[in-house]
Amino acid sequence: MKIGIIGSGDVAKALGAGFLKHGHEVMMGTREPAKLADWAGQHPKGRVGSFTATAAFAELAVLAVKGTVVADVVRAAGVANLTGKTVIDATNPIADAPPANGVLKFFTNLDESLLERLQREFAGIRFVKAFNSVGATSMVNPQFKGGQPTMFICGNDEAAKKVVTSILDQFGWETADMGQAEAARAIEPLCMLWCIPGFLRNDWVHAFKLLK
Numbered sequence: 708m709k710i711g712i713i714g715s716g717d718v719a720k721a722l723g724a725g726f727l728k729h730g731h732e733v734m735m736g737t738r739e740p741a742k743l744a745d746w747a748g749q750h751p752k753g754r755v756g757s758f759t760a761t762a763a764f765a766e767l768a769v770l771a772v773k774g775t776v777v778a779d780v781v782r783a784a785g786v787a788n789l790t791g792k793t794v795i796d797a798t799n800p801i802a803d804a805p806p807a808n809g810v811l812k813f814f815t816n817l818d819e820s821l822l823e824r825l826q827r828e829f830a831g832i833r834f835v836k837a838f839n840s841v842g843a844t845s846m847v848n849p850q851f852k853g854g855q856p857t858m859f860i861c862g863n864d865e866a867a868k869k870v871v872t873s874i875l876d877q878f879g880w881e882t883a884d885m886g887q888a889e890a891a892r893a894i895e896p897l898c899m900l901w902c903i904p905g906f907l908r909n910d911w912v913h914a915f916k917l918l919k
């Protein structure tokens with residue numbers, strides 16, 4: 708598939724490399740292409756463009772930008788360029804405030820997630836929450852002693868979730884579909900839980916597994 712990754716940070720770079728490794732075409736979107744010069748040098752098949760060019764290029768897009776600006780970034784990328792498309796939302800609603808004893812602060816609340824805000828504002832986009840509850844270095848085919856980790860996903864469009872599940876299969880994850888957009892109220896705070904061992908003990912290599 709043609710994958711448009713909107714972002715230039717650790718998540719964008721890791722997922723961009725992962726999609727290329729699995730044979731997809733990739734364009735990375737940023738306001739500052741210089742930020743991706745090293746990545747582009749290491750991944751000559753990957754392209755770098757603006758937010759708009761990346762959204763237009765995408766058959767499937769990934770949002771990998773700072774949570775506080777993600778709605779602005781969708782507008783900047785051009786809503787029409789993403790309408791009707793599957794868009795993986797890897798963002799987290801982390802507030803511009805320091806963590807308290809290792810616990811991040813969110814600008815959303817337990818009755819309204821960032822994914823729901825995006826889905827409400829951009830109703831024609833098929834958002835799927837995924838990749839938000841694990842660190843960038845473990846997103847692509849991670850190897851854990853404890854076995855295959857679980858990626859929790861949600862979204863209102865069943866076909867879009869099937870596409871994302873097939874990508875997660877390629878990326879070495881078991882997928883747990885938690886249902887509609889409201890489930891992001893529970894999936895987004897997994898990021899807080901995931902980060903606590905990192906902030907408290909500098910332990911950033913772990914993932915969640917759903918045992919049945």
Ligand SMILES: NC(=O)c1ccc[n+]([C@@H]2O[C@H](COP(=O)([O-])OP(=O)(O)OC[C@H]3O[C@@H](n4cnc5c(N)ncnc54)[C@H](OP(=O)(O)O)[C@@H]3O)[C@@H](O)[C@H]2O)c1
Pocket residue numbers: 713714715716717718719736737738739742770771772773774776779780797798799800801838839840841842843844
């Ligand atoms: N880091 C992780 O391990 C991890 C894991 C799971 C989920 N996440 C979530 O994934 C998202 C990306 O995280 P990250 O660590 O890779 O990068 P990040 O530092 O959170 O975000 C960098 C991206 O945000 C964009 N950005 C920042 N301020 C902006 C503004 N005012 N206007 C427009 N764009 C702006 C930048 O655009 P330019 O390229 O144009 O500068 C850049 O692409 C975040 O929501 C994060 O919470 C992160």
